[in-house]
Amino acid sequence: MITNEKNIDSLLAEIESLKNKLDESNSIIEAIREGGVDALVVNNNGVPQLYSLETADYTYRLLVEKFRQGALSITKNGLILYCNDYFAQLVNTPSEQIIGNYIQEYFDNTSQFSTLIEALKYGIGTHEILFKTNSSPTTFSAYISLTDLEPSVEAIGIVVIDLTEKKKHEEALIKHQQELEVKIKELNRINSNLEEFIHVISHDLKEPLRKIVMHNSKIDGSYLTAIDAKSMDVIKLSVLRLNSLVDDLVKYSSHTAQEAHTEVDLTAIISEVTEDLEVIINDKNAIIKIENLPVIKASGVQMRQLFANLISNAIKYSKADTPPVIQIYQVDDLEDKISNQNPKFVRIQIKDNGIGMESAHLLKIFTIFQRLHARNEYSGNGIGLAICKKIMENHSGNITVESKLNEGTTFTIYFPVS
Known part of the structure; x- marks a missing residue:
């Protein structure tokens, strides 16, 4: 009975001693945080080792403590001498329970620690490490420097x-990119x-149309009544x-893809276009004025189509009693001149003296099959300006219109400047 009492007294004394040591350790840790300790002695297998804290003044330690990144100091074998509150939050463990442990215990792969120390000898200090945590999720990825x-x-x-957040953004970006690639392929x-x-339909439609025109022309009109002749x-x-509509549809579909861009002289292109349109230009006594047009990077084929549509459009919608005058010129950007900055766009204007249009119609004219006049007033299928818009999109440019009735x-x- 006396022996048991002695054992109990011995255990109580040991508990009291351990409690005093714990209180002393907590006091030291608190003093370190508040900047009141300049050195720390740690017993390693019974051998006291001194760790100086003289270089860490109070302001610096306060900054590190409030840092929105984890901060630690460790010995060469990984013993944690200090960690700030942010690291404690990352691993979801109180800082007083972290100090005195080894940092590799918080690695998902503890063997990585020796690799980090070895790499540090060669000046390599930054790595990506998977840390363990006492919360959900049970691990998190981090850069460790x-x-x-x-x-x-x-x-x-x-x-x-x-x-963690960076990885989430990367995963979301990869997922979005994969979805985008699928949509692009589709x-x-x-x-x-x-x-x-379009090409199959155009071939299948044009062949019967050609036969209808051919056989229609063979019919002897002298045997037809006036009504029948009118019907024919x-x-x-x-x-x-x-x-004509089938031809225009094929032209419109042919501008869905980018073509190789080369140096294109717009003056030469418009000269070729005016030669092609010589008949309607002479019929309307149209005057084409060209002023200081540049050489640009573009598709020559699409430029011919673009200016052919715009010039023929201007001639088509000219006034009945006034010869059409069409001016084509480059516009200098006054703002760029004042600021001495290089222009972002080459700006070309095609101006006519035709019938114009109401402002309410300006947004409609680039829509395919959109017509503002009856067929018996002006010919066309309402595709020409839609082709112009598509050509400018192919060149990463834009086309706009201003008009007065x-x-x-x-x-x-x-046209964007390269």
Whole structure:
């Protein structure tokens, strides 16, 4: 009975001693945080080791404590001498329970620590490490940056940057990119099918249309009544208009893809266009004025199509009693001249003195099949300006329009400067 009482007294005394040591350790840790301790002695297998804290003044330690990144100091074998509150939050463990442990205990792969120390000898201090945590999720990825603090202090400083949000953004970006690639492939497939469909339809339609026109022309009109002859003319005109519509659809679909861009002299291009349009230019006594047009990087084929549509459009919608005058010129950007900055766009204007249009119609004219006049007033299928818009999109540019009824219309085309 006496022996048991002695054992109990001995255990109580040991507990009291351990409690005093714990209180002393907590006091030292608190003093370190508040800057009241300049050195720390740690017993390693019964051998006292001194760790100087003289270089860490109060302001610095306060800054590190409030840092929004994990901060630690460790010995060469990984013993944690200090950690700030942010690292404690990352691993979801109170800082007083972390100090005195080894940092590799918080690695998901403890064997990585020796690799980090070895790499530090060669000046390599930054790595990506998977840390363990006492919360959900049970691990998190982080950049860990090691700095050898010798000879000032026999310790290694560590900064830990949480990559959780960065990884989430990267994963979301990769997922979005994969979804985008799938959509692009699907869009390319649809475009390819559409082009094939347009060309097949154009071939299948044009052949019967050609036969209708051919056989219509063989009919002897002398045997037809006036009503029948008029009906035959209506059939012929309708077939010709349908044939023209098929041709325009093929042209529109042909500008779905980018073509190789080369040096294109716009003055030379417009000269070729005016030669092609010589008949309608002479019929209307049209005057084409060209002023100081540049050489640009573009598709020569699409530039011919662009200016052919714009010039023929200006001639088509000219006033009945006034010869059309079409001016084509480059516009200098006054703002760029004042600021001495290089222009972002080459700006070309095509200005006419035609019938113009109401402002309410300006947004409609670039829409495919959009017509502002009846067929018996002006010919066309409402595709020309839609082709112009698509050509400018192919060149990463833009086309705009200004117009006043009975005064004329000005188209402005913008080509980005390389």
